[in-house]
Amino acid sequence: MTKQNFKVVIVGRTNVGKSTLFNRLSTSVKSMTLDYEGVTRDFISDTVDWKGRHFELIDTGGIDFKKGLEFLVEVVRERAIKVLKEADLVLFVCDGAIGVTAEDQTLARFVHKLDKPTLMLMNKVDSKHTQDHVDEFYRLGFKETLAISAEHGIGIAELLDAILEALPQQLPEVPEEPLYKVVLIGKPNVGKSSLMNILVGKDRSLVADIAGTTREAISDKVLFHKETIQVTDTAGVRRKSSVDDGIEQLMVKSSLTAIKESDIVLLLIDGQEAQLSQQELKLLAYAYDENKSVILLRNKEDLIDGDIEAQWKFDTSSYEYLLKKVEILTISCKTGYNVGKILPLIKEVWDRFGMHFTTTDVTVILKEALDRTPLYHNQQRLKLFSAKQIGTKPPLIRLNVNEPLWFGPSQKSFFENVLRKHYNLKGVPVVFAVRKMFFD
Secondary structure, three states: OOOOOOOEEEEEOOOOOOHHHHHHHOOOOOOOOOOOOOOOOOOOOEEEEEEOOEEEEEOOOOOOOOOOOHHHHHHHHHHHHHHHHHEEEEEEEEEEOOOOOOOHHHHHHHHHHOOOOEEEEOOOOOOOOHHHHHHHHHHOOOOEEOOOEEEEEEEEEEEEHHHHHHHOOOOOOOOOOOOOOEEEEOOOOHHHHHHHHHHHHHOOOOOOOOOOOOOOOHHHHEEEEEEEEEEEOOOOOOHHHOOOOOOHHHHHHHHHHHHHOOOEEEEEEEEEOOOHHHHHHHHHHHHHHHOOEEEEEEEEEOOHHHHHHHHHHHHHHHHHHOOOOEEEEEEOOOOOOOHHHHHHHHHHHHHHOOOOHHHHHHHHHHHHHHHHHEEEEEOOOEEEEEEEEEEOOOOOOEEEOHHHHHOOOHHHHHHHHHHHHOOOOOOOEEEEEEOOOOOO
């Protein structure tokens, strides 16, 4: 087993620049940064490398200790506290332009009780008001205080050096890279966060009956059959007309980016709905356009009755051509129905994603099909001389033909359907590259 990286956790009250700092230090994962309080709700993480060493950097939601807060704020606070207790080093961020607030003092007392190595960060040092508040921050009682500007990169190199000095000197082992990446997508409130927590075996995503609870794509790793899988939970994607503010637009962008960076897409839908919405169909088409494997999960099986099931079969018949390419599994995150089948199904689809065909087999299968059902272009017969697989994940087949321009989407679809009849490629896209065959 590989060891986990040292955990460096960013904490502070809302809107002091924690997410900006995370983005400054992170190289791949990006946290949302808008001028609203509480934009970051779930914690997100990334591995940071500096001078040959690495650590896991974690951005938490703002912690608010006031009583009588809304349920979701309390959940965010409890999640952040749990992450802090697991930290090897705490980065306590305050707004240097504003000075120490009562919330800063309350949070500082809490951090002191954790007895964790802590670096006090006065952010926004580029502000002309910061120097007026320096003494206030020293009175918070932390051994080391650094002045930085996360937005403009001031003091960041010094901060990274200080982080390495504060962490234990023994280099941890590098975490195993995931063999493949799975992303959960769907509309808000269909159960993505509940499923994420089930798959990773812990409360990784916030679960609440409030649309937009998950605002950022967050990831964790799962070990299944000795293979490491990365699972990502995304923000719910709404209709374009519903995306009416900056946070919503970033949620959509974050979700679509997660699809692009994945190998397998789990499209989760509300099983009570008797058909796929236009938005869900677009997500499905987008995933296939990006050449991703797709599994459709119908959640809330406990609420599906005979009438809903009959209506589903009737209403989805109009796009059966698309659904027949997709693995469909009915589940219930609430009762646990079929959730144990999800990881094995993901593994099956991953194996198909990497399927290999011999040149002889694929050539014979496709040529015989074309002989039985000739295709024409302006009364000219299309000819296939040979076929060869030249890539996997997804399967990529090169067709050597007489006239490549005659082989458009409908002709490629013909060959795809032939392959699907001979091989189990459910959930997997098939891509064709057409090349003109020359003869001497």
